[in-house]
Amino acid sequence: MRRRRLVRIGLVLVAVVAVTVTALRPVYVRPRTDAPAPADAILVLGGAHDGREQLALRLAHEGLAPRVLVSNPYEHSAMINRICHGGYSFEVVCFDPSPRTTRGEGRELASLARAGGWHRVIVVTFTPHISRARYILGKCWAGELLFADPAPRLSVARWAYDYIYQSAGYVKALFEGC
Numbered sequence: 672m673r674r675r676r677l678v679r680i681g682l683v684l685v686a687v688v689a690v691t692v693t694a695l696r697p698v699y700v701r702p703r704t705d706a707p708a709p710a711d712a713i714l715v716l717g718g719a720h721d722g723r724e725q726l727a728l729r730l731a732h733e734g735l736a737p738r739v740l741v742s743n744p745y746e747h748s749a750m751i752n753r754i755c756h757g758g759y760s761f762e763v764v765c766f767d768p769s770p771r772t773t774r775g776e777g778r779e780l781a782s783l784a785r786a787g788g789w790h791r792v793i794v795v796t797f798t799p800h801i802s803r804a805r806y807i808l809g810k811c812w813a814g815e816l817l818f819a820d821p822a823p824r825l826s827v828a829r830w831a832y833d834y835i836y837q838s839a840g841y842v843k844a845l846f847e848g849c
């Protein structure tokens with residue numbers, strides 16, 4: 672009797688996980704991205720160095736924006752330091768967000784956009800973060816946000832982690848303003 676009960680509970684848990692993963696697939700695995708278009712700036716959100724910095728620099732080099740904003744909450748990243756002090760044909764603005772979260776990045780974006788009279792910004796982050804970043808940055812700034820993704824290859828374990836992490840982040844964001 673007890674064994675059957677455990678099997679039933681296990682099957683229910685597997686079903687709940689399967690439904691949740693399937694329901695959240697469009698949010699984390701296949702979020703809406705946008706075709707890059709001319710913008711006032713390109714914002715690189717902090718996180719893993721997964722190609723987002725290179726994508727932002729390439730888009731700026733192609734002439735899509737006159738400046739790249741790099742969230743730099745890193746204390747000792749040689750790559751970010753090179754980007755922040757490199758000699759590019761476009762402006763590179765590095766900033767340490769406060770707080771060191773997407774919300775802090777949204778606050779900095781809003782401040783810079785208001786000061787510069789910006790209307791459109793290309794945001795570069797990684798796939799599982801796009802939907803949550805769109806939600807949070809949209810709470811901070813009413814301008815047009817276009818999202819680009821370097822499409823890093825993620826392991827199954829990383830996808831599982833990001834389902835949990837991004838979901839918890841969404842819940843937190845529901846109760847926070849910008």
